[in-house]
Amino acid sequence: MNWHFVLITFLLIVVVTETRHLIRLRSLRDMIVFYAVWGLTLLAIIGDMLELTELRPLDWISIMMQPLNRLIS
Amino acid sequence: MLGRTILSVLLMTSLIITSGCWSRKELNELAVVMALGIDTHKDGYAVSAQVLNSSELATKSGGSIGSLPVVTYKSVGKTVPDALQRMLSMAPRMLYLSHVRVLVLGEDLARQGVSDVLDYISRNHQLRTNFFMLIAKNGNASEILEVVTPFEYIPANSLYSSILISEKKWAATGKVTLQQFVNELKQSGSDPILSGVQLNGSSAEGQSVENVKKISPSTLLQHAGLGVFKGDRLVGWLGEPPSKTVNYVLNRVESTAGYVSCPSGGIVGFTVNRADTSLDVMLSAENIPRFSVKMEIEADINSVQCPININQPSAIEALERSIEDKYNENIEKHVKDVQQRYGADIFALGEVLHRKYPQVWKTYRSHWGESFQSMSIDVHSHVAIRRIGSIIQPLNQEVDEK
Amino acid sequence: MIKYKGIAARQFFILTFGLTIGTSILVTPSGLAHTAREDAWIASLCSLLINILMVVLYIAIARLYPGKTIFQMNELVLGKILGKAMSLIYLFYFLILTGTLLGNLGFFITSEMMPETPIEAIQILFLIAAIMCARMGIIILARVGELMFPWIVFLFMVLLLSLIPQIDWNHIKPILEDGWIPVANAGFHSSMFQELIVLMVFLPLVKGERKGEKALLWGAVAGGIVLSVTVLLSVLILGIEQTENSTFPAFALAKTINVGNFFQRVEGILITLWVLTFFIKISLLFLSMLHGIKTVFRLKEQNHLIYPFSVLFIIVAWNTYINTVYVANIIQQVWASYAFLHLLVIPFGLYLIGLSRTKILKSK
Structure with missing residues (x-):
């Protein structure tokens, strides 16, 4: 089963249902944040589908912690 | 209404992806x-x-x-x-x-x-x-x-x-x-x-x-x-006797049978129904370990094939002593045999040393196989005979004609 | 989230208890046994002490700004822009944590119980449960926790009592063979897996301030005791070599239950214990992340963000937990210091700055 397509379908359903809800809410800020998070998630799925190796958060953490580790030890 | 429809659709799709179905056996x-x-x-x-x-x-x-x-x-x-x-x-x-x-x-x-x-x-x-x-x-x-x-x-x-x-x-x-x-x-x-x-x-x-x-x-x-x-x-x-020895030393004996010879010829058989073994280690002056095996054995007499007078406490005590001697001798002999011939510490004596004197163990750890061959092991057993069965005197005793 | 003080102190205790156990109960014994050998149980008690230290620090911060969650406190202490940046850093930390947690559960279930099942299916299933809980809010989660608590205690007592006949006290000796340093090291590493700062988001909602603080403390203590007992049992029964070499030592422990040749092969039922604590932890993380985004961007509502966030969680889970070896390596190297930063260093800094600010305010 190709799970990415399941997730993309879910995201599309979500954007349809929630847009109606958001318009009723009448808050620009909520809508912007929602679309920002939605866009970020979509990018993440596409990145995962393309199997980009840079998208590994644990690698980012280890890169961030290298200078600090060198400070401590 | 719409919420309920969506919920039921969700539930039905979740049935399809229910994890158990892949792994059903x-x-x-x-x-x-x-x-x-x-x-x-x-x-x-x-x-x-x-x-x-x-x-x-x-x-x-x-x-x-x-x-x-x-x-x-x-x-x-x-x-x-x-x-x-x-x-x-x-x-x-x-x-x-x-x-x-x-x-x-x-x-x-x-x-x-x-x-x-x-x-x-x-x-x-x-x-x-x-x-x-x-x-x-x-x-x-x-x-x-x-x-x-x-x-x-x-x-x-x-x-x-x-x-x-x-x-x-x-x-x-x-x-x-x-x-x-x-x-x-x-x-x-x-x-x-x-x-x-x-x-x-x-x-x-x-x-x-x-x-x-x-x-x-x-x-x-x-x-x-x-x-x-x-x-x-x-x-x-x-073989059979050394295997019994190993089980005694490792405290895995629940019940077994053995025999010991009488002072006046013939043998007396006994059943062991409790055997507790404890291993210990002492350090000598130069930090060389000496191991000791202490056994507490409870036995019952199950067959008397020699003409002794079971009714006397001294006879029972004599039997206890001779069983103890037999144990000490046999176990020391078989343990030494395993030590010399194989150099394999199947009695876990190394672990006993590790637990009691971890610093000394560190010096022996890398070459325990060779050092084990020269370790001295003493055996002390204490036997208590409890029951003698349903009859008292052995059947082969001569009946006094009165 | 219903914004009235609605969590009872007892429910908060249960939530802390569940969060502390989390999935650590499955994986900490092997890490502890690797560093501290036979003294893994002492290391676990050290980890409990460090956790208590964390709780004391959090309570001190909470007393400086009563009624505020950690995200609001960030802004009050550091000012708006820096505060929001700090909250975003914490949100990123929680995101990575959730992904790792999901991956951990997926790998556990597929490698031990259902190998033919794709990991994604299990993760999606659990996430659906967490979504439903997050939509309804923290009060519902607190009540669900109350329902689940007797089961968690019951299953744990079953595990403990049925393993007592198999204990071999020799496995603990020698005690403190290499001194205190490996013990303290191991204790520090394993204490970084109990993310008690998540509860700072919900502490203001507890009815009765003192009672909430006491519940937090006792929950951490109870969770730490359960973890220590589990580590102690795995050392006593499996021995050091097997505890160190198992991928999931607590599961191997459950496999050895054999009471009278009749009560055996029950590890499948004991998995329920871990699934329940995992569910509490992941729902708490989910809710705290939603609240964090809501505070940072000052949104009116948060429920609609649940859906894209859940998809993000799964993607993060797929990209962090690539395979057991990769994760174990990184966790051993960097996670302790990364978590140390977020759990102790930054809160301590916040406390100092907050203290000086309130003192200045008072003197004015």
Whole structure:
């Protein structure tokens, strides 16, 4: 089963249902944040589908912690 | 209304992706493996699996023996899982390993080293760690798995029960689970032991049901002493008295029988019904360890074959002393024998040293195999005879004519 | 989230208890046994002490700014822009944590119980449960926790009592063979897996301030005791070599239960214990992340963000937990210091700055 397509379908359903809800809410800020998070998630799925190796958060953490580790030890 | 529809759609889709459906195992698609046997082969490993034929087991109480309740499949592979998968070309169902009761290793494989085989056995999530391991003495594991046994319909169960009962009451064999073996193997202060099983009779005759149709079956499975391992290789076999010694020292004796000779000729037999052993270590002045084995034994007299007067407390005490002497002598002799001949610390004395004096242990750890050969071990046993049975004086005493 | 003080102190205790146990109960014994050998249980008690230290620090911060969650406190202490940046850093930390947690559960269930099931299916299933809980809010989660608590205690007592006959006290000796340093090291590493700062988001909602603080403390202590007992049992029964070498030592422990040859092979039922604590932890993380985003961007509502966030969690889970070896390596090297930063260093800094600010305010 190709799970990415399941997730993309879910995201599309979500954007349809929630847009109606958001318009009723009448808050620009909520809508912007929602679309920002939605866009970020979509990018993440596409990145995962393309199997980009840079998208590994644990690698980012280890890169961030290298200078600090060198400070401590 | 819309919320409910969405909810029901969600529930129904979740049924489709319900995780259990991928891993379902229907009972009539499984071939339950009761015993595994592994031997060496020029292409890797020869694996034999004794598989339960459940439909035959169900009709046991009904009629006569049609086909046997178990089938043994054999195949060869570079690794053990390779061979097990190749077996599927013969077996009609998927092999299910969770119910394995006994793992039998061929003697050649044991002499070569068992850790490769045990790696697969430990890694596989289906196999549990509490089944028993045996070595097929002077033979192949597949021969052991092909013997039809009396009493128990499934030969693997017969092996399993006989291991339990002989370890409990006879104490000259071992009951080693995979967990125990791996622990003893991995600890640097001990070497493992395994119990051996051998065919008593011819292999060809044992394979058919005719074997159990006679009052005295032509082929039986017999437990044959303990095998000494150094690391993961078998280096030698212990006979019956040394095996009992090992079990005494390791505090694994529940009940056993023995005999001691009377001062005036003849022997007195006794049953041991409680044996507690404690191992201890003392450091001498130059930090050299001296090990001591203390045994507390409770025995009952079960057969008097010499003309002594059991009614006297002094006779009982004399018997106790002579049993103690016999124990001390025999155990020291056999322990020394194992020390010199194999240099394998199967008594876990290294671990005793590790626990009490960890700093001293650090100096011995890397070469414990050689240092162990020169360690001194003292044995002190204390025997208490409790009961003498249902009659008092031995039957061979001369009756005084009054 | 219903914004009235609605969590009872007892429910908060249960939530802390569940969060502390989390999935650590499955994996900490092997890490502890690797560093501290036979003294793994002492290391676990050290980890409990460090956790108590964390709780004391959090309570001190909470007393400086009563009634505020950690995200609001960030802004009050550091000012708006820096505060929001700090909250975003914490949100990123929680995101990675959730992904690792999901991956951990997926790998556990597929490698031990259901190997043919794809990991994604299990993760999606659990996430659906967490979504439903997050939609309904923290009060519902607190009540669900109350329902689940007797089961968690019951299953744990079953595990403990049925294993007592198999204890071999020799496995613990020698005690403190290499001194205190490996013990303290191991204790420090394992204490970084209990993310008690998540509860700072919900502490203001507890009825009764003192009672909430006491519940937090006792929950951490109870969770730490359960973890220590589990580590102690695995050392006593499995021995050091097997505890160190198992991928999931607590599961191997459950496999050895055998009472009278009758009560055996029950590890499948004991998985329920771990699934329940995992569910509490992941729902708490989910809710705290939603609240964090809501505070940072000052949104009116948060429920609609649940859906894209859950998809993000799964993607993060797939990209962090690639395989057991990769994760174990990174966790051993960097996670302790990364978590140390977020759990102790930054809160301590916040406390100092907050203290000086309130003092200045008072003196004015």
